[in-house]
Structure formats: C-alpha cells, structure tokens
Amino acid sequence: MITVDSVTRSYGDFTAVDDVSFTARPGRVTGFLGPNGAGKSTTMRIIVGLTSAGSGTATVAGRRYVDLPNPGLEVGVLLDASAQHAGRTGREILTIAQRYMGLPRRRVEEMLELVSLTPDEASRRVRDYSLGMRQRLGIATALIGEPDVLILDEPANGLDPAGIRWMRGLLREYADRGGTVLLSSHLLHEIEVVADDLVVIGNGRIVAQGAKSDLLRAAGSIVRSTDRGLMARALGLEGVTCSPAGPDGLLAQADASLVGQIAFAAGVRLLELRPADGAGLEEMFLELTAETQRDHHPEGALA
C-alpha cells in the first residue's frame, strides 16, 4: 500500500507537484498517467525520499520510506534504468543490490534468468546495453528483494513488444498475488491494458482518479457513420454532447444503446458503434489534460 497525502513540491516559484493525494492498493495495479513534465517522476522520487516534499507526506506500508529498515525487501523501485555506473557489468549491478539487501548470491542468477538477460549479456558493461536491456536490468534490481510493493517509472520504455507483454503478465501476476504496483506512463495503451486503478496528473495536479472501469464508463461511446454532421445534430437534439474522434467518428457522452436508438430514429447509416473504452481513455486523457498538455491542435483540425 502506498499513500500519498497532500504532497507539494516547488522549484523556485514553479510548482512541480501540487497538493497530490492518492492511494495505491494491494492486489491492484495503479496506473499513474500524465503528459511530459506533469510531475509523475517527481512524485515517485518524493515517495522514496530522493526528493524532499515541500509539504505533505508519503508512506509505504504505513511508514515513511526512510523508516523502512531494509527498503529493498519491501519496495522494489525502478526510477531510471539508465542511472547506473556505465562501467559496471549488469551482473555486478545486481550483485551490489543483492549485497546491500543481504540476500543469497543465487538470487542474482535467478533474476538474470527472470528478465531474460543471457550470461553473456550480463557480463557486458552497462554502457554497452541497449535501452531495453537496461530496463530489464532495472526490473531485476527492483524484484530481487521479493518486495510487496513495486514503484516503476515508465518501465515499458524501450522494451520490445514481447518484452512489454512479458512485463504486463508479470505485473498482473504480481498484483493478483496481493502485491501493490504503482506504474507510471505517458503511453495510454500501456497503462490501459494492465491497470486496475488510474491516477491522472497534469501540471502537477491530480485531474482524475478512480477505478479504470468507472473512469471508462463515464467516457461514452464511439460512433462512426456515413454522415457525421447529421449524427452530431441528432445527438445534440437529444441532449447528448459529443466531440469528433478520428476521420468520421464521434465520441458521444452516452452508452451505446442510447446512441444506437438516436441513430435509428434519425435514419443515420452507422459504420461502427461501440463503447469508447479503447479510444475512450485516450480521449479522456487528452480532454482532462487539455489545458495542460503541450501540443495544442487547432480547433476543428479533426473535422
């Protein structure tokens, strides 16, 4: 269990993390979602005590991180896979973690096997690692102490498709066995597939949080038709708000059966009608962070 309570952190007069509160629960994967510079990494660094909070508190398993006697056995942390001494071999980096934690030597080889780094790769220096190999090594370091809590900052970064699927499976299994997983990403689809709960942050503030299913339900339906203008007008007459999505689609703030009924009554020929959960999170994400995201699409560019 990770509890973040009213955490604020400023740099000069810029507030990077602004009154952030959320809980990551055991048995669930909590996705921490936000655009670049939103404050995800800063929040995670505050949780593990690498950055101090201006105000507010963060606890892991009910205690401040610094009060954990041997944190590696309770919390697995991966903040930046490239933050390693480039001159050490992968095996040596795992060995150092194993030593700090006081684990048996064999854990090193077990972990290398778990993350599919071959003995030959493990003997290479990290300077010569690919991004994906660094990420695997970082995940191995986080898991070596068999912790109950995982804090991972963009762990899928640089992994190949097979690696991403492997990691999803690993995190799912981890949570199903009762572990707590806090996972950050700006890749919506990555989070959407694996997370149970979502915490969405923009400009240092939490803009939405809750169970993924609840957040998605609120996200409406996607409807594609041969005449988008007519469809939009028909929805509008029934008091359903909608916005353009894709070349010929609309995101309607209503469930699929109501949208279908309206289309039928208006005589619009449909190409597709489905709950918005696929694209829905993306729409929600873009919408929720509309004022905060950095790439502003000109109004009507989609129409």
Added chain:
Amino acid sequence: MNRDIPMSRIVTTELRKMFDTRSGFWLLASIGLLGLLATAAVIAFSSDAGLTYNTFATAVGYPMTVILPIIAILSVTSEWSQRSGLTTFTLVPHRGRVIGAKAIASVGVAVVAVPLALVIGAVGNLVGTRIAGVEPVWDLTLTNMGTILLGNVLGLMVGFMLGVLVRGSAGALVGYFVYSFLLPTLAVILAGSQAWFRDLQPWVDFKYAAGTLVDGTVTSEQWAHLGVTSVIWLIVPLAVGLAVVARAEVK
C-alpha cells in the same frame, strides 16, 4: 520483521564498488605498478649514498599520495556523476550511513595501501643496496611510518571532503588539484614576499602543516598547526558538504 542493514555490510559493499569498474581497478592497480616503477627508478638513478629506506619509501609513496585521494573522490562523486546514487540511496535511504561507509572504506584502503608501499620500499631497499653492493640504511622509525600513514589518510580525506562538497567528478578533481598544487604554490609565493604571512602560514596553510608529517618528528606546536588547519580546510567544509548532501535532491 526486517532488520536494519548492518553498517559492516554497507562498508564492504562500498569497498567493492570502489574497484568493480575498469577505472576503479586501474586506479588501484596503478598504485602498485607506479610503486614498482618508482622503486626501479631509484635503483637505476640514485647515487649509492642516496640509497636509503627513506628514499625508497618516499618514491613508492608519492604516486599513492596522489591516487588515494582520487579513489576517495570518485567513490563519492560517481553516485552523482554516474547517477548510481538513484539506486544506492533508495536501497539505503540514510545518506549519512552511505557517506560514512564510504569514508570508512576509503580510510581502510589507505590503511592497507600505505604499509604495502612501505613493504615494497623495504624490498626495493634490500634489492637496490645488494645490486649497488652497499649496506642497507634503515632511516625510518616506526613513528615516521605512523605519521606517513596519517599524512596519507588526511590527504585522502581532503579528496573525500571535496567529493562530498562538489559531488561532480570533474569539479572535485579540479578542486583537488587546486587544493594540493595551486594553493600551496600561492602560499610559497606569498610567504616569500610578505613578512606578515610567514608567521601566519603554519596556522592557515594545510599543506605546509601536513608537510611536517612526512619530514619526521612533529613538535607539539606543529600538531597544533595541523589541528587548526585541518579544522579550517577539512572539517568545516566536510560538515557543510554533509549537510547539503543530506538534503540535496538525487536525480
């Protein structure tokens, strides 16, 4: 329930980290290699009268007095320059314990390396005098050896302090050369031209005060000089550095 990570484990892990990279390994190896080279040079170039244990010990010890502080500097700064501190300080969130362990490990290296240099010097003295066909001269007392060790530990701690204070490898190394070469040279020039500084120098010039440790006998006044200059140039900046490190953001 988990127990605290024992200090001994942090110390041995920090010791391992000093030498598990190629640069760390070669720094250590170069102490031995340069020591052997220095011994050979003394045998080859010294006059017979100059072939004393002191000559050998000084020649072997010189590369060490330069390299030991560099080892100490890098052991601290690599956590920031190489960013490995992100892992180190999450696995051991008490930064004071990590820095303390690094200090103990660094001093440990000096405590092993200095006697080793003295042994290499002794072997060099035996071999050198045998080759030259003269009687070996043993002109270092046990007290001398003690003060030589202390001098090396102090030099190493200066490097360590600069590492903690600066936290960047390049900056700390530059600082170290300013400390050990530039400032002493300036002090010599100043002492040569300004009478008022000549009396003050032993009380403010760390290198000058520490120099007596190598020369041999140290008077009680010289101990006082050493104490005062260490407080100014070592203890105070180290305290400032530690206070900053305890708070600084690790990224």
